Amino acid sequence: MKEAYVNSYHRCAKCASDHMLDGAFFADPGGQRVVVGVDRHPDFGALARSASTQVHASVCGSCGFVELYANQPTELYEVYCNAARARESRAR
Ligand SMILES: [Zn+2]
Numbered sequence: 001m002k003e004a005y006v007n008s009y010h011r012c013a014k015c016a017s018d019h020m021l022d023g024a025f026f027a028d029p030g031g032q033r034v035v036v037g038v039d040r041h042p043d044f045g046a047l048a049r050s051a052s053t054q055v056h057a058s059v060c061g062s063c064g065f066v067e068l069y070a071n072q073p074t075e076l077y078e079v080y081c082n083a084a085r086a087r088e089s090r091a092r
Contacts, residue, residue, distance in 0.1 A: 012060035020062035026057045026068060034072050041083040051072060051079040 010020050026034045035051025053072040059065075070076060 004072035005044055012065055013067065014061060014065040015059055015060060015063040021059040022056075024057040024059045024066075026055050026066075036068075036076075038076050038080050041080060044083045044086075047079060047083045049079055049082070051076050 010018060010022070011018050028034065033054050035052040035054050038047065039050035040046050045058060053070045053071055053076060054070045058067045058069065
């Protein structure tokens with residue numbers, strides 16, 4: 001038997017049920033998939049390169065609570081951090 005995940009991703013953050021549906025899609029009524037992205041840094045302004053990624057949802061099959069997760073979070077974080085690095089090198 002496959003080892004079950006035990007982290008909070010597989011347990012509802014609201015009702016603690018383990019009836020979680022993972023990897024559900026998140027879209028507008030027309031079926032267009034929703035993305036989350038970064039194009040500016042709060043301290044350093046507009047980014048030279050923006051990045052976005054689609055999201056997937058984890059849905060509780062008991063209470064209906066929905067959590068969203070970025071599909072490529074590390075890519076977003078890298079672009080975000082590059083903004084700070086670029087500003088530092090420009091200041092010198
Ligand atoms: Zn729940």
